[in-house]
Amino acid sequence: MKTLGYYNGKISPLQELMIPANDRCVYYGDGVYDAAYGRCGNIFAADEHIERFMNSCRMLSITPGFSNSELKAVLYRLVEEAEADDFCLYWQMSRATAMRKHSFPDESKPNLLITIRPHEMLDVSKKRLSLHSVEDNRYFYCNIKTINLIPNVFAAEAAKRADCDEAVFVRNGYVTEGSHSNIAIIKDGKFITAPLTNLILPGTTRAHYIAICNSFGIPVLEKAFTLSELEQADEVMVMASSIHGAACSSVNGKPIGGKAPDIYKAISSEYRKKFISETERRM
Numbered sequence: 001m002k003t004l005g006y007y008n009g010k011i012s013p014l015q016e017l018m019i020p021a022n023d024r025c026v027y028y029g030d031g032v033y034d035a036a037y038g039r040c041g042n043i044f045a046a047d048e049h050i051e052r053f054m055n056s057c058r059m060l061s062i063t064p065g066f067s068n069s070e071l072k073a074v075l076y077r078l079v080e081e082a083e084a085d086d087f088c089l090y091w092q093m094s095r096a097t098a099m100r101k102h103s104f105p106d107e108s109k110p111n112l113l114i115t116i117r118p119h120e121m122l123d124v125s126k127k128r129l130s131l132h133s134v135e136d137n138r139y140f141y142c143n144i145k146t147i148n149l150i151p152n153v154f155a156a157e158a159a160k161r162a163d164c165d166e167a168v169f170v171r172n173g174y175v176t177e178g179s180h181s182n183i184a185i186i187k188d189g190k191f192i193t194a195p196l197t198n199l200i201l202p203g204t205t206r207a208h209y210i211a212i213c214n215s216f217g218i219p220v221l222e223k224a225f226t227l228s229e230l231e232q233a234d235e236v237m238v239m240a241s242s243i244h245g246a247a248c249s250s251v252n253g254k255p256i257g258g259k260a261p262d263i264y265k266a267i268s269s270e271y272r273k274k275f276i277s278e279t280e281r282r283m
Contacts (some may be wrong), residue, residue, distance in 0.1 A: 001087065001116075001118055002082045002083060003116065004081055004116050006074070006078050006114035011081055020097050023096075024094050024105075025147060028102075029146065029147045031062070031110075031146065032060055032092065032147065033056075033092035033147050034050070034053040034056070034145055035049070035088060035242075036088075036089050037242060038079070039086045039279040040085060040279055041079055041080065041084060042280070043079065043089060043279075045278075048207070049204055052202060053091070056144050059141075061104070062095050063108075063110065064110060065109075065110065075114065078114055082116045084116060087116055087118060090116075091113065092112075092147055093110050094110060095108055095110055121242075121244065122243045122246070124243055124247070129238055129247070129248045130163070130250045131166055131178075131236070131248050131251040132158060132164035132252060134168070136151075136171035140198055140199070143201060156180065159179065166179060168230070173226050173227065174226055175230055176194055176199050177194065177200045177203075181239055181240035182194075182205065182206040182240070183237070183238060183239070184239060185230055185234075186234050186260050186263055189260075190220070191221070192220075192221045194223075195223060195224065203240065205239040205240055205241055205244065209237075209245055209271060210222075212267050212270045212271060213267060215270075218263065230251060230256070234259035234263075235247055235248075236256050244272060244275065247268070
């Protein structure tokens, strides 16, 4: 497939894509984004990702100038142009192109950037992830999917240097989420994940797992849990569109999980089946 970029209506090879230096994403990170994955020309959970993107725009007072269905058509146009099979689709909207000034520019025409590249989904059934905890020093708008991600970048780098797969944010002793994922634990047959507040991103994969647990009769608790409770959980899961739902084997070098493999396998297999069925090639 082709690796392509889109900027305000123009499609080109990604390496040739040009963005104005005065785009407010450059010097303020003044924008929002979302990302989805797919195969066989189909975007998985496209409507959920688009709605979250539009909600992030609303919370950041950015007016896109197009509807959900119009954005969906543009995304699928790029998928078709790229001749995409297994792919990652990323899109962001900045507030405007304007001279540098902290307050909003008087005339704010937002800029839409989209990229698409090959992406092969990780087979999470063959690998458990290792975690590394870090202090959650992010600001109080974690529920808005903004492109201001420096704390997440530092957290992911700390995990990498500790030879771990993902960082886990801990705020006042409680686990919030990962550097690019939501976190859940399974304890005594219950699926437990942090509640939707301004301190975590409302993950689409998280929502799918909650729905799957409900359909299986697995009790779901949306409540805060501590790092100690994570360490003592029967299973620990990392949930993200890029990896679906992966079980974990350690945190800060301590073994965790592995005590409820049947529950984990049941819900993760159901999610995988959902992904495959909704991204099959349409005739």
